[in-house]
């Protein structure tokens with residue numbers, strides 16, 4: 001169980017996240033959506049303990065995040081950040097093995113090697129094991145990083161997985177595959193909190209959607225409750241039509257074309 005109570009984050013007297021309260025439990029895939037700058041990544045960084053809330057508390061399985069040791073936390077939650085900068089020339093399997101660092105002392109065990117082979121296979125990157133990470137495409141790099149995150153908590157049942165735009169560089173096949181893996185992990189008892197920009201992927205895969213606006217919780221509920229034209233307009237300033245698929249009972253969001261008058265460009269041309 002992850003519990004977030006009245007959490008705020010303030011920098012230079014500006015609240016980037018303001019008084020957010022929610023909780024999520026094992027088996028749930030929670031998607032966070034909101035406009036650029038709404039505070040999604042800041043909130044996720046507090047959930048991962050990378051940033052300390054300036055107000056409020058976050059608990060994981062009944063224990064405050066601030067009371068966990070780094071090692072204890074590494075065995076309970078894994079994080080896929082929006083930008084995973086790698087400057088050194090590591091092979092992909094070395095990147096994935098980094099997820100196992102909290103598990104072994106000097107040398108990886110048989111179990112560590114088995115786990116990285118399994119997670120690389122599941123993420124479709126086993127064939128890239130010996131390749132330099134820096135030579136991979138953006139989508140391939142994201143899949144390798146996803147395998148690293150899975151390797152970290154693969155044998156830690158009930159762990160929390162936090163992901164910030166995990167599918168941003170992926171093609172439609174791997175977007176679906178990544179979120180299907182996430183969903184399957186939820187069914188095995190993991191907790192997932194995922195920031196998504198693609199609303200229709202949130203509609204398809206999330207059990208619940210937390211919609212942020214200007215750092216505040218704007219809506220929180222089942223995809224069909226949260227994703228309506230009024231909420232989408234108020235958060236994204238975009239006109240949309242939302243249809244419900246009668247077979248799957250899932251929402252499908254169609255955004256309407258935004259037409260700019262040619263006069264808009266007059267001063268540039």
Ligand SMILES: Nc1ncnc2c1ncn2[C@@H]1O[C@H](COP(=O)(O)OP(=O)(O)OP(=O)(O)O)[C@@H](O)[C@H]1O
Pocket residue numbers: 011016034035036037038039040041042043
């Ligand atoms: N250290 C900081 N100092 C000042 N402002 C910051 C700092 N970190 C983030 N911000 C600002 O806080 C706001 C929220 O940032 P955040 O990265 O959480 O947004 P986001 O919802 O994840 O956006 P995006 O969808 O663009 O990734 C943004 O306006 C950002 O410029």
